[in-house]
Amino acid sequence: MATDLFIPSIDQLRAAKKVEESILKMLEFSREEALSTQEKDKIELIFKSYRRLSNKIREAAGRTEELKAQFERLEIFDRKAASLAVSPERPLKQTQLSESELRQKIQDKFGARKAPPEIQAEEPPALTEPPEEAPESFTRVLGPADRRGAIHQGPEIELLQGLLNKLGFRLKMTGQFDQDTFSQLRHFQMKAKLPITGMVDQKTAAILNQRLQKIRENEARKQNQAPTQINLFQYLSEEVSQKPETQENSQTERPLVYGPADQPQTISQGAEVEKIQAALIAEGFSVTGQGEYDAKTFAAVRSFQAQNRIQVTGLVDDKTYKILEERLARNQTQNDCRLQLWECLSHYAEKHQFEDSPLKQQIRELLFQELFEKIKQAKAENFSAPPDFQAPPRIYLKSFLGTKGQQGIVSEGEEVIRLQETLLDLGYDLKINQTFDLQTFTALKKYQEEQGLSVSGYLDPSTRDQINPLLEARYDQEELLLELQKTLFQTLLALGLKSTVPIQEQIRDFCEQILTLCKLPPEASQKIQKIGLPKSLEHDLGPAGRAKISQGLEVFLLQQILKAQGFEVAMSAEYDPETLSAVRSYQTRQKLAMTGIVDTRTRQSLNQKRLELSTEEA
Incomplete structure (x- = not known):
C-alpha cells in the first residue's frame, strides 16, 4: 500500500452525504413542482455533479479491501473512542493496546493518513462540465427547448452539430439546439428523404447513427485500428475546431488545391x-x-x-x-x-x-x-416595389340579400361583392359591380337549382349556409397566395436579386400553378403533367456537360413526346442514359444525325410530333 494514500475523515464524508441528500430533495421537489425544463435540467445537473464528487471521495476511502474496518477505526480516532473491533472473531479491547500503538498499527497496515483538503460543499462545480463518457451515438430525442421531452443542450447536441458539419452542413459548435441547428437538420432530413421535423426522432436517429458508423469505420481504416477504438465525439469536435473561422485564416489553413x-x-x-x-x-x-x-x-x-x-x-x-x-x-x-x-x-x-x-x-x-x-x-430592369402582402379582411354573408325595393333586404355593399366574386369563381357569367342586379339574381337562381336549394333568387339562410364555406375557402386561398409570394420575395432579397415587373409576374404565375396543382386529385395524372409545361421544345437538350439544359420541364416534355412515340423512358425530368438512348433511336427512325442530343433539326421534328399528338387529343 502506498504511503501517500488519501483517506477522508468521517466528518468530510458526512458533509458530502448531507449535501447530496439536500440536492436529492431539491431534485424530487423540482419533479413535483411546475418548473420549466431548463430549471429542472439545471437542478439535475447540480445533483449529478455532487454525486460524482461524493463517489470520488468514497472511492478514495475504499481503496483497501477492509473498508468497513477502516471506517470503524477512523470513527473511533475522530471521537477519541476507547475501543475498536478489528473483526467479529477477535475483538480488540482498549486494554490490549494503547491509543498510540493502535494508531501506529493502523498506519502500518493502511498507510499514513494525510490531512485531506477542505471540501467546499457550498460551491457547485461548473455547470458546463461534460459528462464522464462522451456520447458515441444518438439514443434520445433531440430538439429545440420548446419541444417537450426533447434534449436541447449538452454533448449529444455537440455530437449532432459535429456530424452535420462533417456531412457538409455549416454549423457552429454551441452545444445548444439553436435555430441554425434546427434549420440544417431539416435540410439533412429533406436530403435523406425523412419526415422534415427539425428534431432527432427515431427515424432520423437511425440514419444519423448509420452515418456515424460509416465515419467510424473510415477513420479506423485510416488509423489501422478497430472501429470501437475510435472516439467519434473527440474526432468530430477536433475536426470542427480546426476549421478556419475567418477568411484570412482560411487562406493559410485551408489547402490551396483539392483533387484526385x-x-x-x-x-x-x-x-x-x-x-x-x-x-x-x-x-x-x-x-x-x-x-x-x-x-x-x-x-x-x-x-x-x-x-x-x-x-x-x-x-x-x-x-x-x-x-x-x-x-x-x-x-x-x-x-x-x-x-x-x-x-x-x-x-x-x-x-x-x-x-x-x-x-x-x-x-x-x-x-x-x-x-x-x-x-x-431575367434581364436587368428598373426596380419595382413588390406588392402589398396584407390579406383583405374576411367578410362573411350575414344579411338577407336580394334586389332593391323590398324592406329588410340588402341590395348593395361589401356582402354583395363577396357573393358576386364567389359566383364568378364557380363559373357563372356576371360582372362585379357591388349591386344585386338582374345578372346576380339570375346567377344565384341557377346556383340554387344546381345545389337542390329553394329557388328564389335571393340569399336566404339556407343558401347563405352554402356560400359562407366557399367564401372561407376563397379567403384561405388568397392568404396562401400572398404568403407564397412573400416568401419568394424575401428569398430574392436574401439572394441579392432585384424585384422587377417580369419577375413579379413569374412569381405570381408560379404561385397560381402550384395552387392549381395542389387542388387536382392524384388520379388526374394527364392534367397534372400539363401544368407548367412549355408549349414546345425551345432549347438544345442533352446530358450534363454536353448541352445547356439537362434537366427541368423541357426535358420532362421531351420524355412525354418520346413516350407517346413508343419509347421506354422514365419521366424523371433528367437527361439520363435512357433518354439519351431513346433520342438516338428516334433520330435513327427519322433519319437524322444520330447524336443523342436534341439539336435544331431533332427539336423541329419532335415539336411536329407534339403538335400532331395535341390535335389528336383535341
Whole structure:
C-alpha cells in the first residue's frame, strides 16, 4: 500500500452525504413542482455533479479491501473512542493496546493518513462540465427547448452539430439546439428523404447513427485500428475546431488545391471534398458525395469550370472553391425557401383535404427550379416595389340579400361583392359591380337549382349556409397566395436579386400553378403533367456537360413526346442514359444525325410530333 494514500475523515464524508441528500430533495421537489425544463435540467445537473464528487471521495476511502474496518477505526480516532473491533472473531479491547500503538498499527497496515483538503460543499462545480463518457451515438430525442421531452443542450447536441458539419452542413459548435441547428437538420432530413421535423426522432436517429458508423469505420481504416477504438465525439469536435473561422485564416489553413489522390500536393478526401461535391450536386452534376475526390468528381469539376469560364484543370483551386461556395450558399437559401413554400402548401392541403402524390411533388419541384432559372436569366430592369402582402379582411354573408325595393333586404355593399366574386369563381357569367342586379339574381337562381336549394333568387339562410364555406375557402386561398409570394420575395432579397415587373409576374404565375396543382386529385395524372409545361421544345437538350439544359420541364416534355412515340423512358425530368438512348433511336427512325442530343433539326421534328399528338387529343 502506498504511503501517500488519501483517506477522508468521517466528518468530510458526512458533509458530502448531507449535501447530496439536500440536492436529492431539491431534485424530487423540482419533479413535483411546475418548473420549466431548463430549471429542472439545471437542478439535475447540480445533483449529478455532487454525486460524482461524493463517489470520488468514497472511492478514495475504499481503496483497501477492509473498508468497513477502516471506517470503524477512523470513527473511533475522530471521537477519541476507547475501543475498536478489528473483526467479529477477535475483538480488540482498549486494554490490549494503547491509543498510540493502535494508531501506529493502523498506519502500518493502511498507510499514513494525510490531512485531506477542505471540501467546499457550498460551491457547485461548473455547470458546463461534460459528462464522464462522451456520447458515441444518438439514443434520445433531440430538439429545440420548446419541444417537450426533447434534449436541447449538452454533448449529444455537440455530437449532432459535429456530424452535420462533417456531412457538409455549416454549423457552429454551441452545444445548444439553436435555430441554425434546427434549420440544417431539416435540410439533412429533406436530403435523406425523412419526415422534415427539425428534431432527432427515431427515424432520423437511425440514419444519423448509420452515418456515424460509416465515419467510424473510415477513420479506423485510416488509423489501422478497430472501429470501437475510435472516439467519434473527440474526432468530430477536433475536426470542427480546426476549421478556419475567418477568411484570412482560411487562406493559410485551408489547402490551396483539392483533387484526385494521384495528383501531387492535393487534398483528395474529407469534409471539404464532401462540401465541394454537395455544391456540384446542387448544380446538377452526377457525383457520389461520399467525400472522396474520384473520377466523377474530377469530370464534374472540369465541366463546372468550363461552364463558368474558369481554367479547366479538374482541380479545385481557390477561385473555383470560392465560386462553388457561393453557389452552395445560394442553393441553401433556395432550399430554405422551398421548405417554407411546401410547409405552407401542406397546411393548406391538410385543412381542405387535398391529397398529394409523387407526381404532384415532382411537378412542383420542376416548377420551383424553372422559376429560379427564369429569375437568374431575367434581364436587368428598373426596380419595382413588390406588392402589398396584407390579406383583405374576411367578410362573411350575414344579411338577407336580394334586389332593391323590398324592406329588410340588402341590395348593395361589401356582402354583395363577396357573393358576386364567389359566383364568378364557380363559373357563372356576371360582372362585379357591388349591386344585386338582374345578372346576380339570375346567377344565384341557377346556383340554387344546381345545389337542390329553394329557388328564389335571393340569399336566404339556407343558401347563405352554402356560400359562407366557399367564401372561407376563397379567403384561405388568397392568404396562401400572398404568403407564397412573400416568401419568394424575401428569398430574392436574401439572394441579392432585384424585384422587377417580369419577375413579379413569374412569381405570381408560379404561385397560381402550384395552387392549381395542389387542388387536382392524384388520379388526374394527364392534367397534372400539363401544368407548367412549355408549349414546345425551345432549347438544345442533352446530358450534363454536353448541352445547356439537362434537366427541368423541357426535358420532362421531351420524355412525354418520346413516350407517346413508343419509347421506354422514365419521366424523371433528367437527361439520363435512357433518354439519351431513346433520342438516338428516334433520330435513327427519322433519319437524322444520330447524336443523342436534341439539336435544331431533332427539336423541329419532335415539336411536329407534339403538335400532331395535341390535335389528336383535341
